[in-house]
Amino acid sequence: MSTExxxxxxTFKTFRFNAETDYxxxxxxxxxxxxxxxxxxxxxxxxKWEFDGSFSYRRSCRHGICGACAIKVNGxxxxxxxxxxxxxxxxxxxxxLLLEPQNKGRAVKDMIIDxxxxxxxxxxxxxxxxxxxxxxxxxxxxxxxxxAEALLEADYCxxxxxxxYACPVVExxxxxxxxxxxxxAYRFNADVRDNAKTERLEKVREMGPGVWDxxxxxxxxxxxxxxxxxxxxxxxxxxQLFEEGLAQxxxxxxxxxxxxxxxxxxxxxxxxxxxxxxxxxxGVLKHLxxxxxxxxKGKIVMPWNMPKSKNLDEIQTLVKSSSKVKF
Amino acid sequence: MAELKYALYTGxxxxxxxxxxxxxxxxxxxxxxxxxxxxDEASCCGASHLQDFDDFLSLxxxxxxxxYAEKLELPMITICNTCQLNTAMTKERLxxxxxxxxxxxxxxxxxxxxxxxxxxxxxxLYALIEDYGLDKLAEKVExxxxxxxxxxxYGCHNIRPSHLxxxxxxxxxxxxxxxxxxxxxxxxxxxxxxxxSKNKCCGFHADLQAPKTxxxxxxTALLDAMDNDADMMVTPCPLCHLNMDVKQHAVAKEMGRDxxxxxxxxxxxxxxxxxxxxxxxxLQHNVADVTFV
Numbered sequence: 340m341s342t343e344x345x346x347x348x349x350t351f352k353t354f355r356f357n358a359e360t361d362y363x364x365x366x367x368x369x370x371x372x373x374x375x376x377x378x379x380x381x382x383x384x385x386x387k388w389e390f391d392g393s394f395s396y397r398r399s400c401r402h403g404i405c406g407a408c409a410i411k412v413n414g415x416x417x418x419x420x421x422x423x424x425x426x427x428x429x430x431x432x433x434x435x436l437l438l439e440p441q442n443k444g445r446a447v448k449d450m451i452i453d454x455x456x457x458x459x460x461x462x463x464x465x466x467x468x469x470x471x472x473x474x475x476x477x478x479x480x481x482x483x484x485x486x487a488e489a490l491l492e493a494d495y496c497x498x499x500x501x502x503x504y505a506c507p508v509v510e511x512x513x514x515x516x517x518x519x520x521x522x523x524a525y526r527f528n529a530d531v532r533d534n535a536k537t538e539r540l541e542k543v544r545e546m547g548p549g550v551w552d553x554x555x556x557x558x559x560x561x562x563x564x565x566x567x568x569x570x571x572x573x574x575x576x577x578x579q580l581f582e583e584g585l586a587q588x589x590x591x592x593x594x595x596x597x598x599x600x601x602x603x604x605x606x607x608x609x610x611x612x613x614x615x616x617x618x619x620x621x622g623v624l625k626h627l628x629x630x631x632x633x634x635x636k637g638k639i640v641m642p643w644n645m646p647k648s649k650n651l652d653e654i655q656t657l658v659k660s661s662s663k664v665k666f
Numbered sequence: 667m668a669e670l671k672y673a674l675y676t677g678x679x680x681x682x683x684x685x686x687x688x689x690x691x692x693x694x695x696x697x698x699x700x701x702x703x704x705x706d707e708a709s710c711c712g713a714s715h716l717q718d719f720d721d722f723l724s725l726x727x728x729x730x731x732x733x734y735a736e737k738l739e740l741p742m743i744t745i746c747n748t749c750q751l752n753t754a755m756t757k758e759r760l761x762x763x764x765x766x767x768x769x770x771x772x773x774x775x776x777x778x779x780x781x782x783x784x785x786x787x788x789x790x791l792y793a794l795i796e797d798y799g800l801d802k803l804a805e806k807v808e809x810x811x812x813x814x815x816x817x818x819x820y821g822c823h824n825i826r827p828s829h830l831x832x833x834x835x836x837x838x839x840x841x842x843x844x845x846x847x848x849x850x851x852x853x854x855x856x857x858x859x860x861x862x863s864k865n866k867c868c869g870f871h872a873d874l875q876a877p878k879t880x881x882x883x884x885x886t887a888l889l890d891a892m893d894n895d896a897d898m899m900v901t902p903c904p905l906c907h908l909n910m911d912v913k914q915h916a917v918a919k920e921m922g923r924d925x926x927x928x929x930x931x932x933x934x935x936x937x938x939x940x941x942x943x944x945x946x947x948x949l950q951h952n953v954a955d956v957t958f959v
Contacts, residue, residue, distance in 0.1 A: 556867035
């Protein structure tokens with residue numbers, strides 16, 4: 340029987356940087372014959388063992404559970420120890436792969452980045468169960484399967500940072516908590532044993548760091564190697580704010596609620612009215628330059644010309660009977 | 667080939683702030699012999715914000731919209747990425763959760779409707795690629811875009827999450843390196859621009875709450891396209907279009923650089939290549955200068 344191993348020749352363009360000695364990062368190219376079972380982590384090992392002993396990266400469990408080895412390949416966040424290399428060739432239809440750290444701006448050495456921002460924000464949202472427990476409990480606190488399901492598997496998060504460093508808001512707004520942090524806040528908010536829900540919600544409702552700054556790009560849902568779907572949890576936090584009566588009256592909450600008002604009136608959205616309702620009569624004035632530019636180009640529908648959906652009465656009936664939340 | 671016929675969910679923007687999108691969609695469909703039935707009964711999809719306030723209401727309203735396509739026994743197409751996401755997500759949730767489906771249908775029954783799950787929901791872009799075919803589209807080109815470098819801007823909600831995209835749009839697309847729009851540009855004989863921001867977010871959904879974030883994201887993408895020699899941008903999403911086109915002045919201020927980039931809706935670009943008059947494609951409604959196009 341032939342024992343010949345089938346391999347593919349792959350070029351790895353690899354990010355190299357040492358914050359202590361290098362002024363700028365650079366890319367080094369390594370060519371390797373790669374077998375069909377090899378993982379990205381095998382490649383990182385081989386770069387270190389076969390090419391350059393100074394090459395640095397994080398690794399630990401090799402089971403997809405510690406989250407240490409997360410990097411980006413061709414821009415795609417991956418757990419090195421779970422991601423098959425041939426599969427990437429298939430996805431990207433290429434024989435050249437770009438190995439980069441999760442965030443080049445935070446690189447310390449090669450694939451290793453400074454994740455302190457991730458952990459500091461994580462700690463701010465009480466990523467633990469807060470409960471008053473008897474010093475000498477007589478029985479365990481029971482959580483029914485149904486109650487456990489309410490976590491929506493948010494407890495699968497391994498804090499690898501894949502979603503966080505894929506989030507465009509994190510990139511442009513450094514105070515923004517980030518998707519993994521929100522998923523964790525939801526994980527404990529949804530836990531029946533926890534007592535710190537209000538405290539967490541008061542933090543996540545803040546404009547700037549909080550959930551209202553999410554741009555809904557779905558990058559976090561795409562990036563997560565554990566299918567935690569952080570944006571689903573962000574939506575749940577929005578819902579909790581309204582359910583608990585903790586939603587403040589501001590441009591963001593009025594914007595969400597404004598859709599309902601518009602739909603009741605017209606079926607479709609009254610864009611101008613939504614902006615006015617969200618911003619208030621004074622705040623709306625800052626949009627005047629854009630509004631004038633749009634008006635000149637025939638992009639603004641006047642209130643008296645506002646189109647309505649056909650069978651609007653159906654929509655009104657449904658809004659009345661299906662609404663579950665008040666503000 | 668059987669004649670193509672779809673129920674068109676226009677979304678709100680095409681009826682209001684981007685009238686050129688509806689005009690150009692209808693003009694292109696007519697030219698290609700695609701029959702579109704407008705869903706005038708449809709409501710707003712909630713634009714990914716209503717569900718933050720009332721998730722169930724958002725589901726019911728989106729399900730109602732799909733009902734009208736089902737009544738016509740037609741596949742539904744969308745011309746807005748966010749409509750596509752919200753509608754497709756509703757469909758996915760209802761088709762995979764009988765309990766939820768019956769809760770929603772209980773409400774819909776009050777107005778004599780029932781969601782069955784019989785109509786597919788896909789974006790016009792993917793209907794063109796998968797049903798009509800790029801080869802056939804290429805044959806119809808009258809005015810090739812050969813002088814132009816066109817930067818494709820995909821918009822988040824058509825390509826992410828990728829499992830939803832694959833199942834509902836019925837098309838393979840790598841969210842980290844999408845190619846459909848680039849292939850379409852090449853079919854119109856334009857040169858598609860290779861630039862990093864093509865699959866990034868424009869920030870539209872935070873325009874009001876976090877204008878700085880939104881302007882920075884829009885600006886990064888516009889400048890990236892400019893720095894890679896794009897003559898124009900094209901997007902299948904009217905919300906991306908609003909940010910890229912209408913807000914160029916404010917974005918330029920935030921970024922500290924001048925920005926001048928014509929931004930076309932997908933059907934406007936196709937229409938130009940098919941030789942449709944600019945007037946019919948609503949180019950007079952674009953804010954950023956498109957006269958040279």
